[in-house]
Amino acid sequence: MSGPILRRYAAAGAWDEVEVRAYKNDDAAPYRDVTRRVLFEHPELACALRYFEVAPGGHTTLERHRHVHAVVIQRGRGRVLVGSRVEAVAPFDLVEVPPLAWHQFRADADAPLGFLCMVNAQRDRPELPDAATLARLREDPAIAAFIRVDGGAATG
Amino acid sequence: MSGPILRRYAAAGAWDEVEVRAYKNDDAAPYRDVTRRVLFEHPELACALRYFEVAPGGHTTLERHRHVHAVVIQRGRGRVLVGSRVEAVAPFDLVEVPPLAWHQFRADADAPLGFLCMVNAQRDRPELPDAATLARLREDPAIAAFIRVDGGAATG
Numbered sequence: 252m253s254g255p256i257l258r259r260y261a262a263a264g265a266w267d268e269v270e271v272r273a274y275k276n277d278d279a280a281p282y283r284d285v286t287r288r289v290l291f292e293h294p295e296l297a298c299a300l301r302y303f304e305v306a307p308g309g310h311t312t313l314e315r316h317r318h319v320h321a322v323v324i325q326r327g328r329g330r331v332l333v334g335s336r337v338e339a340v341a342p343f344d345l346v347e348v349p350p351l352a353w354h355q356f357r358a359d360a361d362a363p364l365g366f367l368c369m370v371n372a373q374r375d376r377p378e379l380p381d382a383a384t385l386a387r388l389r390e391d392p393a394i395a396a397f398i399r400v401d402g403g404a405a406t407g
Numbered sequence: 408m409s410g411p412i413l414r415r416y417a418a419a420g421a422w423d424e425v426e427v428r429a430y431k432n433d434d435a436a437p438y439r440d441v442t443r444r445v446l447f448e449h450p451e452l453a454c455a456l457r458y459f460e461v462a463p464g465g466h467t468t469l470e471r472h473r474h475v476h477a478v479v480i481q482r483g484r485g486r487v488l489v490g491s492r493v494e495a496v497a498p499f500d501l502v503e504v505p506p507l508a509w510h511q512f513r514a515d516a517d518a519p520l521g522f523l524c525m526v527n528a529q530r531d532r533p534e535l536p537d538a539a540t541l542a543r544l545r546e547d548p549a550i551a552a553f554i555r556v557d558g559g560a561a562t563g
Contacts, residue, residue, distance in 0.1 A: 255503070256492055256494075256502065257492070257494050257501070258500065259497075259500050260480075260498065260499040260500050290477070291477035291525065295473075295474070295475045295527075296475050296525070298453050300477055300479070319449050319452050321446070321447035321449070321456055323446065323456070323523065336413070338412075340413070342416065343422075343481065344414065345410075345414040345415075345416075345422060345447070347411070347412055347413075369447065369454060369525060371451075
């Protein structure tokens, strides 16, 4: 739908007139303590802009898909896995998730991690890692440590 | 082009590995003290995400176009004209510029105004106001005061 011209930022990752949504509608996708806000979604826009906030200690789903994520970190601190890289991120770092790169966002234990994410309005559904993929990812010690906490078990 | 996975925010509206560009390539479009950075532009993304920064006292071009702007204010303070509304904005307010709405962004005199702007990769060229349009816009005293400073004269 077309939205109002101005929606003011309230505080702490919240806006007036922007609904908080469940991160996923798919109960099978493991994640912890993530909320989603759709900031812009318009019939004349070819992309959507969403805001995700991961609470301290939480994480998004480890997944991949054909569509690209264009991410601007907005608030807090955390780490990201993209492909074979694990990196610390802070406001307003830019993260690009290329097609079919396994990726996950984790907030630090003592801070939330809030980020804007631009995606094509028309996009494919995410794929979850199977056991063989998880085993292969874990061959890299940095990735093994990063995804260790739940390692694919459903917690969301 | 496809970009690097991570580009870190440096400070004050600047990122590592993100080039500062002229705001417009069109010398006929009036503006003052605006720079542009293309944060995300990817063959598989249907939109681009740009960062514009208006220096204190500066302003973007007063213009309109068919394509929609989806804006997140990132830094500083200023005011925006969208259609018939003039509003003060601050981080991280959301501004949606609907199709064919006349619009302009102005930084306050003592602060920059930096904002993210999402647009379709395929989009129409902006239209500038002619004398009749300016006269009609100026019938609203709030708009007249807002666009007063250069009122269409080329300063960029």
